[in-house]
Amino acid sequence: MEKFTKAVKKQYNEIQDNDIVYQNDNITIKSKEDFTYIEELDKIFVLPYAKDEGYIFLKAETIPAWNDKYKEQTLEKNTKFLTLLSTSINIGEDPQTALRRSLYSEAGIALSQFYEFDISDPYFAAHNSTSQYYICFMELNMNDYKIVSSPTKTTKDEAQTLRISIADLDDIRINDITTKLLIDQLKNLYDL
Numbered sequence: 001m002e003k004f005t006k007a008v009k010k011q012y013n014e015i016q017d018n019d020i021v022y023q024n025d026n027i028t029i030k031s032k033e034d035f036t037y038i039e040e041l042d043k044i045f046v047l048p049y050a051k052d053e054g055y056i057f058l059k060a061e062t063i064p065a066w067n068d069k070y071k072e073q074t075l076e077k078n079t080k081f082l083t084l085l086s087t088s089i090n091i092g093e094d095p096q097t098a099l100r101r102s103l104y105s106e107a108g109i110a111l112s113q114f115y116e117f118d119i120s121d122p123y124f125a126a127h128n129s130t131s132q133y134y135i136c137f138m139e140l141n142m143n144d145y146k147i148v149s150s151p152t153k154t155t156k157d158e159a160q161t162l163r164i165s166i167a168d169l170d171d172i173r174i175n176d177i178t179t180k181l182l183i184d185q186l187k188n189l190y191d192l
Contacts, residue, residue, distance in 0.1 A: 019031050021036060026040060026041075027039065027040045028040070035128075036128065037128045037129060037130065038128060038129045038130065038131070039129075039130045040088075040129060040130065040131045041088040041089055041090065041091070041131065042088070042089045042095075042122060042131055042132045042133070042134065043086055043087065043088050043089065043125070043131060043132075043133050043134070044086060044087060044089055044095050044098055044099050044102070044119065044133070044134040044135070044136065045084040045085070045086045045133060045134070045135050045136070045178045045179075045182070046084060046085050046086070046099055046102075046103070046135070046136040046137075046138055046182075047084055047085075047136070047137050047138065047179075047182035047183065047185075047186060048085065048103070048107075048109060048138045048140055048145075049137070049138065049139050049140060049166075049186055050140050050145075050163070051139050051140060051141055052141055052142050053163075054165060054166050054167070055163045055164055055165050055166060056163070056164050056166065056169075056183075056186065057085060057107060057109065057161055057162070057163060057164075058082045058083065058084065058085070058161075058162055058164055058172075058179075059082070059083050059084065059085050059086075059106075059107075059159045059160070059161055059162070060080040060081070060082055060159065060160050060161075060162050061080055061081060061083060061158070061159035061160075062079070062080050062081075062159075063081050063083075066079075066081055066175060067079055080160075081173075081175050082162070082164075082172055082173065082174070082175075082179070083175070083176060083178075083179055084178055084179050084182060085102065085103065085106065085107055085161065086102070086178075087099070087101070087102035087106070089134075095119050095134045096117075096119065099117075099119070099136060104148070104150075105150065106150060106159070106161065107150065107161040108147055108148050108149060108150035108161065109145050109146075109147060109148075109161075110145060110146050110147075110148045111144065111145050112143060112144050112145060115140075115144040115145065117136060117138050118136065119134050119135070119136045120134055120135045120136065121134075122134050133178065135178060135181065135182060137182055137185050137186065137189075166186075166190075166192055169183065169186075169187065169192060
């Protein structure tokens with residue numbers, strides 16, 4: 001009987017090691033060896049800097065998790081936070097293609113086909129996530145891009161792309177590490 005109990009327990013543990021705890025279109029939460037983690041797509045974050053015009057592009061968006069974290073403070077219920085432009089990288093898509101797609105469809109920034117840019121190596125977002133983050137600081141000169149009407153319509157509750165003057169950098173409230181990293185990089189590169 002003891003052998004049977006050990007065999008059943010081992011089999012039960014093997015099945016549970018890869019159990020999906022929760023799943024939706026964006027994430028899968030799994031449990032393996034008493035460790036719970038999130039499986040999600042890699043992401044790319046970019047700080048476009050229109051050098052000749054003297055402004056950066058950021059996104060103003062409502063982030064429910066951050067609103068919940070700050071719920072005891074005097075923030076409005078649907079406060080919008082300034083963040084980097086970002087997107088998930090679809091399966092089979094390379095980071096450069098994902099970035100061009102996102103800039104065009106979400107921000108209305110059409111990059112020149114001749115414009116080349118560097119993207120960092122990927123780094124894990126957290127110990128409990130399979131997602132890796134790519135980051136890109138993008139200096140844009142006049143002929144590197146054009147502003148077009150974004151094919152994705154936004155409502156007042158959705159994220160909006162904003163142009164922010166570099167003269168206002170010190171007035172921006174930064175809430176996340178990737179935005180902090182790239183704004184600091186901008187300040188260091190141009191002695192701002």
